Amino acid sequence: MSAGRSCEVVIGVLALQGDVREHLAALRAAGAEPVTVRRPAELADVDGLVVPGGESTTMATLADRFGLLGPLREAVRAGLPVYGSCAGMIMLADRVLDAPADQRTVGGLDVVVRRNAFGRQVDSFETEVEVEGVPGGPVHAVFIRAPWVEEVGPGVEVLGRVVGGPADGKIVAVRQGRLVATSFHPELTGDSRVHAMFVEVVRATRARDLSSDGAGVGAGSEGRVS
Amino acid sequence: MAQNAPSTPDLPSTPDLPSGTGTDRVKRGMAEQLKGGVIMDVVTAEQAKIAEDAGAVAVMALERVPADIRAQGGIARMSDPDMIESIIAAVSIPVMAKARIGHFVEAQVLQALGVDYIDESEVLTPADEAHHIVKTDFTVPFVCGATDLGEALRRISEGAAMIRSKGEAGTGNVVEATRHMRALRRGIMTLGNLDETELFVAAKELRAPHDLVVEVALTGKLPVVLFTAGGIATPADAAMMMQLGAEGVFVGSGIFKSGDPAQRAAAIVQATTFFDDPAVVAKVSRGLGEPMVGINVSTLPESERYATRGW
Numbered sequence: 389m390s391a392g393r394s395c396e397v398v399i400g401v402l403a404l405q406g407d408v409r410e411h412l413a414a415l416r417a418a419g420a421e422p423v424t425v426r427r428p429a430e431l432a433d434v435d436g437l438v439v440p441g442g443e444s445t446t447m448a449t450l451a452d453r454f455g456l457l458g459p460l461r462e463a464v465r466a467g468l469p470v471y472g473s474c475a476g477m478i479m480l481a482d483r484v485l486d487a488p489a490d491q492r493t494v495g496g497l498d499v500v501v502r503r504n505a506f507g508r509q510v511d512s513f514e515t516e517v518e519v520e521g522v523p524g525g526p527v528h529a530v531f532i533r534a535p536w537v538e539e540v541g542p543g544v545e546v547l548g549r550v551v552g553g554p555a556d557g558k559i560v561a562v563r564q565g566r567l568v569a570t571s572f573h574p575e576l577t578g579d580s581r582v583h584a585m586f587v588e589v590v591r592a593t594r595a596r597d598l599s600s601d602g603a604g605v606g607a608g609s610e611g612r613v614s
Numbered sequence: 615m616a617q618n619a620p621s622t623p624d625l626p627s628t629p630d631l632p633s634g635t636g637t638d639r640v641k642r643g644m645a646e647q648l649k650g651g652v653i654m655d656v657v658t659a660e661q662a663k664i665a666e667d668a669g670a671v672a673v674m675a676l677e678r679v680p681a682d683i684r685a686q687g688g689i690a691r692m693s694d695p696d697m698i699e700s701i702i703a704a705v706s707i708p709v710m711a712k713a714r715i716g717h718f719v720e721a722q723v724l725q726a727l728g729v730d731y732i733d734e735s736e737v738l739t740p741a742d743e744a745h746h747i748v749k750t751d752f753t754v755p756f757v758c759g760a761t762d763l764g765e766a767l768r769r770i771s772e773g774a775a776m777i778r779s780k781g782e783a784g785t786g787n788v789v790e791a792t793r794h795m796r797a798l799r800r801g802i803m804t805l806g807n808l809d810e811t812e813l814f815v816a817a818k819e820l821r822a823p824h825d826l827v828v829e830v831a832l833t834g835k836l837p838v839v840l841f842t843a844g845g846i847a848t849p850a851d852a853a854m855m856m857q858l859g860a861e862g863v864f865v866g867s868g869i870f871k872s873g874d875p876a877q878r879a880a881a882i883v884q885a886t887t888f889f890d891d892p893a894v895v896a897k898v899s900r901g902l903g904e905p906m907v908g909i910n911v912s913t914l915p916e917s918e919r920y921a922t923r924g925w
Contacts, residue, residue: 509730
């Protein structure tokens with residue numbers, strides 16, 4: 389990770405509500421420069437974005453009211469790398485089950501996500517999950533009223549599944565080009581490897597954008613299917 | 615704090631980190647997800663829906679809001695399970711509910727109903743004059759009120775996974791919440807300036823476990839999320855509490871005892887997110903209609919002060 393210092397990237401954390409502080413710390417530990425994003429102008433200054441854990445209905449309501457939903461959708465379409473954990477995964481999903489009828493999301497990730505899929509808070513749990521692209525053994529994963537991915541589109545890679553228990557085999561980590569999402573909260577464990585993987589996505593994106601003379605940001609190749 | 619995790623679901627365990635349900639990390643982590651948000655008291659499914667639409671991060675299901683408990687008197691208890699279930703069914707956000715201080719069976723019932731967080735609350739009539747609930751015995755997490763650092767740390771040692779200032783609920787008067795937030799902050803800052811020897815004395819004076827006192831001294835914060843509660847009635851109240859170090863806000867009577875609950879609820883949510891931006895707080899404070907009628911706390915007789923309940 390130390391080699392990446394030469395390519396310092398600025399990664400925003402959507403700071404409308406949720407465990408923003410933990411994501412800022414995890415990004416810093418992974419070698420990025422983290423900043424909070426609450427306004428459209430702040431979104432324009434970042435190389436990548438994290439949508440944190442929290443309440444997805446609250447985030448969507450606030451994003452809508454403060455004129456962020458449109459710019460967020462536009463940024464995803466234009467190829468901004470985004471990582472969403474838990475509520476962040478819901479915000480990135482194109483389709484959400486068990487949500488209020490009018491719940492809006494940013495979208496872009498061609499998946500069907502089920503909200504609160506593992507149950508209520510008494511069913512929240514921690515376990516180990518192998519995540520593809522994250523070296524060094526399984527990630528200790530904390531699931532809090534977590535969603536899971538019920539269906540993935542053709543352009544979506546499954547990075548991790550729950551092993552054992554009643555939810556055996558459920559998809560809990562995915563990637564589609566520059567979009568990464570996990571059902572669980574790596575930011576709560578002090579292990580920044582998932583964030584390091586995302587920082588690498590941001591670095592690679594930035595390097596590619598710089599070398600392509602800004603001639604389009606390559607959104608077309610990212611496989612937005614729906 | 616050893617946590618006996620119940621057996622569901624059956625998951626592989628690792629030697630170093632705990633797995634399963636009901637762990638400290640899962641309980642405290644839940645509160646971390648609520649940060650920057652507003653938790654609203656509701657007494658019906660319709661109110662819960664209004665709260666969710668306004669952007670509440672959770673609702674507190676209870677039979678009477680504190681202002682009505684004050685006005686009507688009598689013994690205030692856990693809510694009717696039917697009413698709690700109807701609220702759980704109505705919204706997708708977390709549902710909290712209150713148990714009386716020390717009433718561990720009310721807590722068992724609430725856990726069985728599937729509430730997401732239990733508030734062991736001084737707003738209800740205490741069921742035990744010496745003991746709080748042993749919260750480590752439960753899978754569901756607890757939030758407890760505190761007036762100062764010692765009280766907060768005693769609750770955390772009993773297993774509270776979240777702390778809120780007590781304030782003086784049902785008054786619409788923020789003065790007590792201010793007092794408690796300042797006391798908590800001052801307590802935390804003071805510990806940071808003490809040496810190892812002095813921390814033993816501090817633990818004795820705070821009547822709190824030494825290990826928690828040392829942890830606060832080292833980290834400069836509580837080991838769990840700190841919200842504010844008790845008398846918040848306006849967007850500016852909420853923003854002030856956030857500037858005083860609260861990580862989120864409980865609003866009780868302030869919303870549904872006001873003239874236009876939906877608009878006030880949305881305004882308090884927005885002021886909590888943009889607590890450090892007076893232009894936003896000003897904008898959302900316009901045209902909210904009548905706030906709840908307040909009570910001057912200094913004229914309240916001692917027996918009617920909820921903040922003195924709990925020990």
